[in-house]
Amino acid sequence: MSAEQAGRRVEEVLDRLAAAGDRAAAEAAEELVRSLMDFYGSGLARIVRLLSASGGRGPGGDPLAALLGDELVASLLVLHDLHPEDRDARIARALDGIPEHALEVAGFDEASGTLELRTTAADSGCGCAAGAGSARQAAEDALACFAPEVRAVDIRTAPAGPPLLQIGKGPKSAPTAAKTR
Incomplete structure (x- = not known):
């Protein structure tokens, strides 16, 4: 699906919800779309910023290294099953x-x-x-x-190390029997 097709589809769904007469549902759907747009917009902005800052290369010359270490970008990649790790x-x-x-x-x-x-x-x-x-x-x-x-x-x-050895008095000795001569 192209970006244009996706945009049209979102508009169609929002229009259908508005036409259904449930104003609260239509407003919630529009808020959801705005939130998703903000989320993906932030992710894309972060990608551009990370790639620009690193000259398109991360540590070791890997262009993905900077992106994979970023929480927002990594979460987007995982969400869409695109994370290479x-x-x-x-x-x-x-x-x-x-x-x-x-x-x-x-x-x-x-x-x-x-x-x-x-x-x-x-x-x-x-x-x-x-x-x-x-x-x-x-x-x-x-x-x-x-x-x-x-x-x-x-x-x-x-355990951080070997267990502590408890040292105490030994058991009491049994009384010895008197020796007989």
């Missing part, structure tokens, strides 16, 4: 964008869309749920743009 590469890119949390992928359940991440005890702060909560939120925010197929994040805290 596979899911695992996009997840790694998202996690690389949050260096304040040392997160690594432990697994992904495709059926539920749950990404299991592992973090060190040192990264989780005090070892309580609060540290994991901020890491989870940061991961969810980053993954929303780069890997929307991740619907949930589960963070496990890996």
Whole structure:
């Protein structure tokens, strides 16, 4: 479908909604079209700005490198199944964008869309749920743009080192029987 055909189609649908007499539905549809136009316009503007700033080349001379690292552009590419990286590469890119949390992928359940991440005890702060909560939120925010197929994040805290050895008194000795001569 050409841009002209798409524009005509949008106008036809908006006209049909207006003719149906439901003013609220027609206004909502026009607002939806404006929002989508703003979203795509922002994405296109970002693409032009990124390509202009990098002279059309990203790191290593790759023209896509600057685009793939941008959240807005990446989300548009993923939305239309145009992103050249596979899911695992996009997840790694998202996690690389949050260096304040040392997160690594432990697994992904495709059926539920749950990404299991592992973090060190040192990264989780005090070892309580609060540290994991901020890491989870940061991961969810980053993954929303780069890997929307991740619907949930589960963070496990890996031990920072060997477990502590508890040292205490040994068991009480049993009384010894008196020796007989």
